[in-house]
Amino acid sequence: MDDDRRHRFEAVYAQTYEPILGYALRRCDSPEDAADAVAETFAIAWRHVDALPPHAEARLWLYGIARNVLANQRRGQVRRWSRSVELNTDIADLYSHSPEGSVELGAIAQAFKELHEDDRELLSLVAWEGLDHAQLAKVLDCSRNAVRIRLHRARKRLSKALAGAGVSVNRLPVESRSTTTG
Template sequence: MARAAPVPPPEDDPHDATARFETLYRACYQDLLTFALRRCDRPEAAADVVADTFLVAWRRIDEIPAERARLWLFGVARNVLANHHRSVRRRADLAARLRQELAAAEVVQPEVPDDIGRAFRSLSEADRELLRLVAWEGLAADELAVVLDCSTNAARIRLHRARRRFAVALRQPSLTR
């Protein structure tokens, strides 16, 4: 649906940027959305393209030629779309590089005797994570507090309780012995 009609400035005040923008938005939104939907793989990406196009229009409202406003918006939308596609390609390239690096990464699980492993697995996930952060990652109580987003005192209390529950679990007789 090609429209060659220009988007005139509003009759009430041709110099009012807000009114001009609103008129432009109402006149061109659907056309730009359709344009973007045809060129994007996801509807939300198309919506972002249109939003960014109108953001540019708002910032440059005084530069938009009144007789060619719709065409000017299509030009901006093309540039926004090109930036969007470049961004998608960069993210895909980065994800591929990260996958390659992670494929080569070695994860060394600590060797743990069966009875200790059973006791550890019997704890809640929260207790296991606390103990892992301290034992495997080497965090001190004040660092643990930052990770848990709590006070240092609260982190120490949680750690103490997790250690106590672990000690109790270690004393439990195993059914497989």
């Protein structure tokens, strides 16, 4: 590998390591799993350094790679993870003696967990990563219009799940109800 490509990769790595690590940490059960996903993401990027997009688009490209790495990781852990979530929910129900706000947060978390994985991922990319429609389109490798439709539907399903859990959507912060047109 020539020095220019190596230096370019090193610069992208330095600029994107923390956002990619944060992305992985928010989606993994443990820091170790996140570290594995990040390592695999950058290993793939290293092998495909010639495909590395310029400037800020590199971060979005890496989110796409990380998303695929995490999906592969998840497929191997689905059974263990679902049992763990059920156990954690049962334990929380047994031992929670919290005020109404905490109960509502628990209901929100449970409604979110019950969404389809694709909806959770899309809503997480907006809420946690702060991506707009154009950026989401790059990460998900689809059109902005498809992102707008998917996001609208995911938000509707979340609102329905929240209503089913007895959570008033009108009481949530305005940011969580906004419709980004980005």
